[in-house]
Amino acid sequence: MNGIHVTSEIGKLKKVCLHRPGDELLNLPPDELERLLFDDVPYLEVAQQEHDRFAEILREQGVEVLYLEKLVAEAFAANPGARDEFLDQYLAEAGIHGQKMPAIVREYLNTFTDDLEFVKKTMAGVAKSEIDMPLASSATLDDLVSDHSDKQSDLIIDPMPNLYFTRDPFACVGNGVNLNRMYSVTRNRETLYGKYIFKYHPDYKGTPLWFRRDAPFHTEGGDVLNLTRTDLAVGISQRTQAAAIDLMAQNIFWKTEGCEIEKIFAFDIPASRAFMHLDTVFTQIDVDKFTIHPAIMGTLRVYEMTKGAVEGEVDIKEHTDSLEKILEYATGVDGIKLIPCGGGDPIAAAREQWNDGSNTLCVEPGTICVYQRNNVTNEVLYKEGLNLLVVPSAELSRGRGGPRCMSMPFQREDL
Numbered sequence: 001m002n003g004i005h006v007t008s009e010i011g012k013l014k015k016v017c018l019h020r021p022g023d024e025l026l027n028l029p030p031d032e033l034e035r036l037l038f039d040d041v042p043y044l045e046v047a048q049q050e051h052d053r054f055a056e057i058l059r060e061q062g063v064e065v066l067y068l069e070k071l072v073a074e075a076f077a078a079n080p081g082a083r084d085e086f087l088d089q090y091l092a093e094a095g096i097h098g099q100k101m102p103a104i105v106r107e108y109l110n111t112f113t114d115d116l117e118f119v120k121k122t123m124a125g126v127a128k129s130e131i132d133m134p135l136a137s138s139a140t141l142d143d144l145v146s147d148h149s150d151k152q153s154d155l156i157i158d159p160m161p162n163l164y165f166t167r168d169p170f171a172c173v174g175n176g177v178n179l180n181r182m183y184s185v186t187r188n189r190e191t192l193y194g195k196y197i198f199k200y201h202p203d204y205k206g207t208p209l210w211f212r213r214d215a216p217f218h219t220e221g222g223d224v225l226n227l228t229r230t231d232l233a234v235g236i237s238q239r240t241q242a243a244a245i246d247l248m249a250q251n252i253f254w255k256t257e258g259c260e261i262e263k264i265f266a267f268d269i270p271a272s273r274a275f276m277h278l279d280t281v282f283t284q285i286d287v288d289k290f291t292i293h294p295a296i297m298g299t300l301r302v303y304e305m306t307k308g309a310v311e312g313e314v315d316i317k318e319h320t321d322s323l324e325k326i327l328e329y330a331t332g333v334d335g336i337k338l339i340p341c342g343g344g345d346p347i348a349a350a351r352e353q354w355n356d357g358s359n360t361l362c363v364e365p366g367t368i369c370v371y372q373r374n375n376v377t378n379e380v381l382y383k384e385g386l387n388l389l390v391v392p393s394a395e396l397s398r399g400r401g402g403p404r405c406m407s408m409p410f411q412r413e414d415l
């Protein structure tokens with residue numbers, strides 16, 4: 001079966017999209033980490049080994065692993081002209097300075113004749129040292145001086161170091177996709193790859209879009225949880241604006257066809273880097289179990305959005321029940337259990353949540369990928385009867401994302 005089909009967080013995973021970390025991590029300037037949303041410089045070779053193990057674990061479970069970079073290359077191969085169209089847009093969004101430089105960079109990128117190498121190069125970024133700078137007499141000062149932030153940079157085009165978090169640039173919902181406008185300039189460029197997959201890839205072209213990258217408000221896939229075929233949870237977070245969820249609801253309820261979502265639950269979580277997305281504090285791991293960071297419990301507000309009676313209207317009501325009760329209502333399952341990250345100890349919870357202890361990828365009900373380093377949380381999950389697939393995480397975790405962040409399910413079996 002081709003196309004997208006995701007109607008839950010836990011139905012048996014059939015196909016998943018990953019990105020193997022590449023040279024983009026070698027172009028991470030240590031003094032630009034904050035702007036590029038990274039917390040450290042990972043050791044690429046080990047990050048790749050860890051990521052390969054993650055992919056192997058998924059294959060051992062019968063999951064077909066797709067790679068983002070390969071899908072984009074296949075989309076180009078299938079459509080003459082798609083690569084040039086992509087390159088125009090990529091260059092326009094790359095933050096290149098100067099009058100001559102865009103043409104020079106275009107020529108340089110076109111020397112990567114193999115589509116896969118070309119795609120990887122666009123992900124890695126371009127350093128000044130890689131190309132012949134224009135002669136001073138034919139260039140403008142802006143061509144010669146590249147200042148991405150407020151300081152001089154050795155890079156003409158920034159890398160996209162967060163690409164291995166395939167969860168965020170787009171989100172599969174039912175048989176369609178939210179193609180996101182992301183919170184930060186640095187990550188928003190990532191959404192171009194999804195655009196070309198859903199426009200041109202033989203297996204995915206024509207996928208309906210419930211959200212578009214030219215939207216005026218930002219949202220990210222880490223905030224989107226498919227609770228059931230008809231119920232979606234979306235975090236209001238640092239990365240997803242309430243207005244973006246309003247727009248999503250309009251599109252899903254009124255402006256597009258084919259989406260089966262009837263209720264959207266908006267979870268208002270604190271807007272901080274530690275919490276970042278809904279899936280950093282809350283993921284489903286079994287039919288009746290979720291992991292949760294205990295720190296959100298006191299402040300969490302949940303709103304339910306449904307299609308209004310009048311064209312274009314969306315009804316909104318706030319839920320005042322406990323989170324367990326709201327989830328029982330949303331999933332139709334009794335006796336929902338919330339398992340706190342760090343076993344409830346506040347120090348372990350904060351430490352392990354920082355390293356994505358609550359960010360699990362469910363492969364089938366009760367079977368989840370977890371980071372090895374979160375041993376307190378993992379012990380609790382183990383005692384709760386979960387089957388843990390343990391992913392090595394010394395280097396991958398430096399990007400502040402766990403197994404759910406590093407994966408975008410394309411197909412799951414229905415529950």
Ligand SMILES: NC(=O)NCCC[C@H](N)C(=O)O
Nearest residue numbers: 037165222277399400401405
């Ligand atoms: N869904 C997620 O929580 N993704 C993790 C994204 C981490 C990345 N460094 C970021 O700040 O966007």
